[in-house]
Amino acid sequence: GKGVFWLPHIWGTEGIAWRTDAFTPAGEFPSYYDVWDEANAGKTMGRGHSMLLGLGLGLEGRGEMDAGSMWAAYETPEKMDEVWSKLVDIAISKKPNIKLIWNDADAQKNGLLNEGVIVGQTWDGPPIALKSAGEPVMYRAPKEGAMAWVDGMSMPTGAKNIDQIYAFIEAAYDAKLAGEAIKTHGYNSPVIGAAEFGGDVYAQNFADAYPGEALANLNAWPAEAPWYSEKRSEFTNKFLAA
Template sequence: MKMEKPNQKVKTNNTITRRSFIKKTTTLGLGVYATAGMGPWFIKDALSSSGNLNLYTWPDYSKAEVIKAFEKSTGIKVKVTNYSSNQECMNKLRAARAKGFDIAQPSITEIALHMEFELYQAIDENKIPNLKNLEPSFYESSKKQGGVINGKRVGLPYDWGTEAITFNTDKLNYKYGELSYGTMWEPEFEQKVTCRPHSVFIGAGLYLDATGQVPSNRMYDTYESEAKMRKVYDEILKFLISKKKNVKMFWNNAQDHQLAFLQNGCLIGQTWDGPILTMKKEGKPVTYMAPKEGAMTWVDSMSIVKNAENLEQAYAFLNWAYTPEAGAIMAKSTGYNSPVKGVDALLDEKTKQGFKEAYPGDALENLWWYPNEHPWFVPARTEYRDKFQAA
């Protein structure tokens, strides 16, 4: 199902914050403010429990600061297993028959595909009293994005972030409004670009749509049917192959970002926000900015694996994640953004400044939101990714 897309630009200023952005999402087709249906009770106080939790997650989300804070707060010991893509997450859970893990954290738009194999169980919101701290706009919009399947809540928002443009600040300088997804394909950047081999199709497609070369309704047409998707992706593939000499390195995970810019000589690329903003806070010569076509925006989730053995501990993690303190620890250590109320007040000034510089002007009103993906989409996208890499 395709998410609603904002068609009108809203005037803004350069002092927008995470908090004011979250309030604005209701005007951008991302849900309405409503109170989550939760009871005031909690069957057993998992916050005071012990035991173990098997967490299956992205490497960024298993930072020591996050895991240690949860263990200290609850007494629960965490065993972490990482994956580097939503497909890897799904395939391993399928192979394990949804056993061996308690919580997984796929992108929320991927859950519908995962549920084709019944990988997650229904979440009892009554066991998460801190769910009241989740911004209502994220709670509501997540239902349509994939958090509710067949009337059952199977995924809840954990964080949100974007994929946009990173560049080396020692060598380059761009202002908001002039930077584009097309910038990194200019001749001067031969062997200086990094990108992810499948999501670069979206960035290139947004550029080709904005310039009138390959109309695609901001790439949303490619999610409506496989025929429409292939018609557009055929043209994007031709463009990318013609520019492939610019690619120095493909990335697949957060660690690759540092390798690309600090060791392999990349000057510009299409990257995630979190790793780059973390590097920027550490004083590395990089910055991250939304291009004029719009930053590609995703929401990652928390789901309880169907055959989880440690249910009490799983609910303890969900409940802890919805405290402002936990949200702030996650945001400060990863560079991503929390949808929990009260987090902004706990963030350091460098984190706040990095957010403001990443999304100047009307960048937050111009975000490109990932739609829900039909089962045919990922296999078709993988086909085009492989053709690009092999070219």
């Protein structure tokens, strides 16, 4: 067919990581709000813009913000102003509770290992790597639903090695090869059956990260209009500068 095509290749999430020797979730699932809770003050971390979204989802779950507010904020600039103005005011009031603002994988690992962080909103990869190495760290989708991302493949305009591209795609979608790749890159595969070839460590980590209804509750990062990205940066900078 004609048109632009995109194929999902790997996926992962942003959720909650914690030190198993220093923090215990209230139930089977942690909450985004655990990062902001007074009970954990001075021992938490997150990434600027996404921890604000997490706070909003946590507040919705606690009945302190209207249900659906955070997703409604993606619809219009006016709605975003309404929701995020309130959200950032709350975040600024709770900012002293946050120990570390991270920007990359190493900062997440260092926070959990060396900086006294006991619970944080993180990507899945860094804490799971620590867990696999035997550190007292757990990663799990929070009760509000982990934020899911998908990286994929498209063919560049003007590509000349078309046969090789399709050969690569066929290899990438072979369940056994996709499962072998899991052992190296550590992400999840959208290929049906790939997990069966991912090994026992991957299987255990996946089960720990997404028990029960966790997969059904995943939140895909919504598409962002240009105005949304710009406004989010303004609100995030206001929080970070406070």
